[in-house]
Amino acid sequence: MTEPLMIGVDLGGTKIAFAAVDRAGNVIVEHVLATRAAEGADAVIGRIAQGINDVAAKAGRPVRGVGIGSPGAIDVKRGVIINAVNLNWLDVPLADGVKTLINMDVPVLVQNDVNVGAMGEFLFGAAQGIDDFVYLAVGTGLGGGAVSGGRLVSGVFGMAMEVGHVSINPHGRLCGCGTHGCAEMYISGKGLVAGAIEHLPAYPDSPLTNMTITTAAIVQADIDGDPLARRVVDEAGDALGEVMAWSVIMFNPSLLLIGGGMGKVLGERLIERARAAMSVRVYAPLLPFVQIGWSKVESTAVGAAALAWLNASDS
Numbered sequence: 001m002t003e004p005l006m007i008g009v010d011l012g013g014t015k016i017a018f019a020a021v022d023r024a025g026n027v028i029v030e031h032v033l034a035t036r037a038a039e040g041a042d043a044v045i046g047r048i049a050q051g052i053n054d055v056a057a058k059a060g061r062p063v064r065g066v067g068i069g070s071p072g073a074i075d076v077k078r079g080v081i082i083n084a085v086n087l088n089w090l091d092v093p094l095a096d097g098v099k100t101l102i103n104m105d106v107p108v109l110v111q112n113d114v115n116v117g118a119m120g121e122f123l124f125g126a127a128q129g130i131d132d133f134v135y136l137a138v139g140t141g142l143g144g145g146a147v148s149g150g151r152l153v154s155g156v157f158g159m160a161m162e163v164g165h166v167s168i169n170p171h172g173r174l175c176g177c178g179t180h181g182c183a184e185m186y187i188s189g190k191g192l193v194a195g196a197i198e199h200l201p202a203y204p205d206s207p208l209t210n211m212t213i214t215t216a217a218i219v220q221a222d223i224d225g226d227p228l229a230r231r232v233v234d235e236a237g238d239a240l241g242e243v244m245a246w247s248v249i250m251f252n253p254s255l256l257l258i259g260g261g262m263g264k265v266l267g268e269r270l271i272e273r274a275r276a277a278m279s280v281r282v283y284a285p286l287l288p289f290v291q292i293g294w295s296k297v298e299s300t301a302v303g304a305a306a307l308a309w310l311n312a313s314d315s
């Protein structure tokens with residue numbers, strides 16, 4: 001077994017996940033380390049490099065490249081993190097820092113974490129062979145990535161399709177980013193909780209009044225037919241439908257892929273509502289050509305490895 005591998009890294013605020021992945025998408029070795037961002041960027045970069053070296057040694061096969069999925073704004077060409085709030089990083093030369101510390105002379109690429117999710121779907125997942133698709137990740141927040149003509153649409157800072165922070169209501173719920181009515185304040189785990197809290201006074205009989213409001217409690221109350229929870233999930237579906245409508249008109253994709261833990265939990269209930277909201281907002285003749293599907297690759301580290309594989313096949 002000497003077939004080469006790529007190592008994908010998912011750099012998160014609390015943990016760093018590693019995956020050594022072959023060209024077919026098989027995960028050969030996995031590894032997880034704590035980020036411990038409070039120790040500073042140099043320490044975190046050291047841990048990333050150590051993790052890559054350990055995974056490579058354990059895999060015992062040639063490694064051809066490294067892909068890193070990172071939150072925040074990224075100078076993708078130079079591999080520099082411009083600003084990552086949850087790591088407290090400003091202008092950190094991540095790719096160069098890792099490259100000097102690993103035991104191999106291979107390309108190190110950095111890209112936005114949701115964009116690498118889209119790359120994972122493109123190479124190994126639900127978008128294989130599909131050159132025009134949009135990936136929407138409904139998790140704690142909302143992220144997006146687009147592939148157009150077989151190429152990732154990255155943008156200057158890897159933030160193209162960062163749809164979570166477009167306002168769909170300038171007078172709406174205040175988002176952590178400082179803007180009112182960001183899409184993710186409606187369609188995400190965070191958005192569901194914010195919606196339940198906002199509407200709670202109008203629903204004194206809701207079971208949610210007597211408990212700590214969590215996404216799990218909202219989802220269960222929706223299943224049980226609670227009017228408050230139904231309203232909140234309906235709003236989430238409407239917001240997703242609006243984002244899907246923009247996606248359809250901007251990229252004319254043949255596939256909208258919904259991913260993220262929260263999206264999967266809400267399932268078809270969410271999709272039905274979103275489909276209806278999309279269909280009244282978008283040029284109707286495009287709609288029959290757009291499929292809506294579920295993402296398959298759950299690991300951002302595997303997506304980061306896909307980024308590395310796709311780069312290798314380009315050059």
Ligand SMILES: [Zn+2]
Nearest residue numbers: 165175177182
């Ligand atoms: Zn925002």
